[in-house]
Each structure stands twice: as structure tokens, then as C-alpha cells.
Amino acid sequence: MNLGELSEQEQIRRQSLAELRELGIDPFPAEAYPVNTTSTEIKKQYSAEKNNFLDVSVAGRLMGKRIMGKASFAELQDHAGRIQLYITRDDICPGEDKTTYNNIFKKLLDIGDFVGVRGFVFKTQMGEISIHVKELKILSKALRPLPIVKEKDGKVYDAVTDPEFRYRQRYVDLVINPKVKDVFIKRTKIYNSLRELFNSRGYLEVETPILQSIPGGAAARPFITHHNTLDIPLYLRIANELYLKRLIVGGYEGVYEFSKDFRNEGMDRTHNPEFTVMEIYVAYKDYNWMMDFTEEMIEKTAFDLNGTTKVKVGEKEIDFKRPFKRLSMIDSIKEYTGVDISGMNEEQLRKTCKDLSIEIDESMGKGKLIDEIFGEKVEDHLIQPTFIIDYPLEMSPLCKKHRSNPDLTERFELIVNGQELCNAYSELNDPVDQLERFQEQLKLSEKGDDEAMYIDYDFIRALEYGMPPTSGMGIGIDRLTMLLTNQPSIQDVLFFPQMRPEKKDSVDSPEKFRKAGIPEDWVEPLQKMGYKTLGALRKVEKYKKLHQDLCGFNKKNKLGLKNPTQDEVKMWIDNPL
């Protein structure tokens, strides 16, 4: 690593690291540090009357230092929160040697370093519960400076808000923005709450393949990869539906999986290439049962998470209290457009779309047209949780036909805040019907629909052995988390959202520059001017301009170097090596 590239603050920290070592202190000690409580535990339980917490030891990052002569205050941040440290010179340096305080604490310790402290708890004159430190130990040195975020009366100063910084360096985001940590703790609580419900019913959590040779169970563009030994293409799963149903065929009563799915499609505030869906399948049930179950599940999760069924989402308040409104798709369209589309043929639907000024194209069939009307005119209005029931047949190739209307399917979606949250069926278990539906998808695919489903003959074979009547439901976990934690973007509920790779400019060593005939003194100036590699230097077309720039740089930065001649500069560029 070329020291010239480091910022001043990084250089100082590396210098401090070296000085610590000279003092015989290991800045990265191997041994465990015994901790007996946490910052928040102390703040919650301490009372001056009880005079408790007489011997505490806590560990965490140093987040602030306020030095006033022989006494100092510092902020320690552990996994639970923050607590103030009170450090006096003579307490941590009982003997004659005051190095620990004067040098190590005051100079060589920086914000971001991990330390362990032992001492007793007391309250300062300002009323702040603090640890009076008797022993201080360096646990790990930070070589990069942390952005400093300050807070007073709930008001945050200098918060790091740049999304790119926050998402790319989530580890820093988590350190300096404590609310970010809470979101992810809540995300895990959501998982726990759901698991608790499913397990209490005796449903089995399972794992099914992520690498699939036929990406089935949804309409979406998959990621393709290749297996070398088998020499076949494999796809990252877009859904796990068909595998879970195979397990129902195998005889389990209920199975569920938190499934990382992958879709090679657009990215935006609500879409990440990999995302999580929880899918559950229960035998001998239908979609009516599943609707009740879904209500129960969501109400429980919302309550487990926030202690109430009400959630603030942006400006709105959403209440997940049972029961949710239930509307058939046709009724919902009637309610929001005044048009009754029941029994309409394709022509009539087309006209309706035109009347409602909805953009359509020739390729759209009946189901797609109805879906367009719903998406344009209805969905946005559904803020409070609402079940939309009985979808057109063409849109649901894995769903059982409606028991009383063959144009419809026994399907519901749960819409919240104008967005689809859950999707569920009475699962299609008639293998002959299923094969026909797949074949229709194949036709779509031949017409150029790159999202149409593939035919999975093994899945058909499984159904031919017999699958009990089953209801299945999928719920977008990322979206659920966004709703329940009031986060506007999917990137805020994923630790590491997908981003374009960072551009890393390579740097040639000074050694390499020297070998190419460039005088040592000029290597650093050249690199500072942006010519980090010999390649970059070779690309220079106007050697006279470079010569000018070099002389200018020399003068401007008062390097005091002897300027090269134009010919010399030309040689640096032309030198073939």
C-alpha cells in the first residue's frame, strides 16, 4: 500500500498503531475480553440509592472523546447502545507512569477503536449515568475514520444520508445510524413471529433447490448459470412453488420455506434482483381457509413486532386488525370505476379499457385486460389490507379453476398500501388440466413472451401420482418488512442491496514507474495528478501539455524539484516496456 494515497487522518491512525506496538501494546489482541453487562442494561437498572454496578466491564467502540486536562469523558457504543465513560489520569495510571492516559488514551486512541473498560457506575453532576473507568484495554484499532454523527434532543446533526455510501458500506451505516440496526432486528423478529405460528401448527420448514434446471412457479425472467460437470444450463430459482407442492405429494401436511428468489428484471425502490418470499402449502385446505390463516398471520406479526396492529406508513396509518375487507376482482372494478365487467367478452373489455383511457396492446387477452383495469383504477386505492378474490383464468396457470365459474380461478391477493403483499391459490392438482395450462404458456412463449412458464414434466408426473387438495400462499418478506418498519425503499430492508460494482482504479507501484525510466521524485507527483498506472501515462497524446502540467504542479505544490525537459517527458510516455 502506497502511503501517499492515504488521507491525513488514515496516516495518523497508522502512525498511532505503530506507536502502540512500540509501547508493547498489541492493538489487535487475541484473547477474549470478559463483559458482564451492557450500556443499556446499566442505564436501565442503575440507581444511586442502591449503589449497584460497582464492578462492571463493557466493551465496544469509542464514539467520542472530550478531554479536559487530567479528566476526560468518552462515549462507548456497544451492541445495545451507548454509555458515557469518565476517565481520570490517576485512576487509569495509579503509579508514576502516566503514559496510559497522556499518550495512549489521549493521543493513540481514536474514534471507532474498540476498547474494553472496567469500573463502577455513577452519576455525573449533569445527571448522566457514567462508568468511572479503572481499567482501559484496547481491543481493536480502527484505521479508517468514522463519520461523526451527533445527536441532541432527538435532533441528528451531520447524519450520513448519501444512499450510495450507506448501502455500499452498510457496516459503517450500521455503526453510525442506530435506527438502521433496529430495522434489521425487526426484520428478524418478523421471521421469528412467522416461524412461531407455522411451527405451532406443526408445519415443517423445508429447503428446496435454488439451482433449478427448469425455473418454474412464476412468470419471470431468470438468471442463467452453467454447471461444468453436468455441462447443462441451470437457473437460479424464480419461485419454489413447484418443489413445495412435490413435498405435499410426498405426504407432508404442511410445508413452508423462506425462499431467496432471483429475477433478472428491473431494479427500483421496490425491486431487488434477489428477494425473499415465504411460501406455505397446507393439504386439505382451500383458499377460503388460507384467507383466514393469512389474516391471522399478518395480524399476529404486526402485533408481535410493534405491540399494536396499527402501523404508520409514510403519512398513512394502516391497521392490520382482523377481519380484512374482501372483494372479488370484478366487484372491486365495479366499485372504483362503476363498470360491471362480468360476462364481457374480449371486444367489450377492450372498449372498456379505451373508455377508461387505459393503454393496451393487441397481444393482451381477456385476463390481461382485466388485470390492466385493476392495476390502473383499483389497486392504488386499496390502502388498508384488502383481499382481492377470484382472478381471471389466463393469469393463473397453477391455480384451480373456480368451483362455480370456469373463467375464474380460486385465487386471492392481499393488497396493502396499493401494493400486492400476498398471493394464494386453491392449488391446481388435476395433472391433465395442469399440462394443458403449461401448454398454453408454451404458446405464449412462442409468441415472444419471455416470462411465460416452462413445462415441468416432472411436476406433472408428481401430480399424476396424486396431490391432495391444497392451498398455498406466498408473501413478500421484503415488502412486509418495509410496511411494518415504515421504510420507503427495499434497499433499506436489505443489508446489502444489489449495486453496480464499485470502480476501482488500479495503481502501479513506484517501483514499476522507476523501472520505466521515470525519476523517483516524479513518481508521486505523476500519480497524484491522476496517472496512476504506466498505461494511463502511455495514453497521453500531448507530451507538451503533460510537461506544462508537471511544471505547474511542481510550482503550485512547492515541491522544489528540478523540472524535466520536454524531451524527457516525451521519453517517459514513449518508453516501450
Next chain:
RNA sequence: GAUUCUGUAGCUCAGCAGGUAGAGCACCUCCCUUUUAAGGAGGGGGUCCUGGGUUCGAGCCCCAGCAGAAUCACCA
């Protein structure tokens, strides 16, 4: 993919009509024994995203590119 906005110190952001790059925090030095986003004084630190162009002169104007955000389209 389209449109709009943004890119200046480690962080948050100023900057004008085109004329030698600024503030606060952070960092460094010195002084201070209980401070509360910030004790006092002084001091360092910048390829103003990149590359072209206009100009005597560009952080600022023009063109192209890169990155990010918002809105829209497709999708969960």
C-alpha cells in the same frame, strides 16, 4: 430503458456575475480535574466526479461519459 436533479475536505454542506477554493464537525499542536451535538486558542488537509471544448482565465458556461437519487415503464 426515458426524463429531471445531484456529484466541492474524512462527514454535512456553502460558494459567484467566470478572476488565488470556504464553514461546521472530524484531524493535528498547545491550555484546561464532571463536560453534554460544540471547553478555549492556533494549525494542517482538496485531481471542486472524469474527459473534451469555449475563454487571457472554468468548481461555475457548453458537449460527452461515469456514479447516485427521484419520477415513469416492466416485474414481487
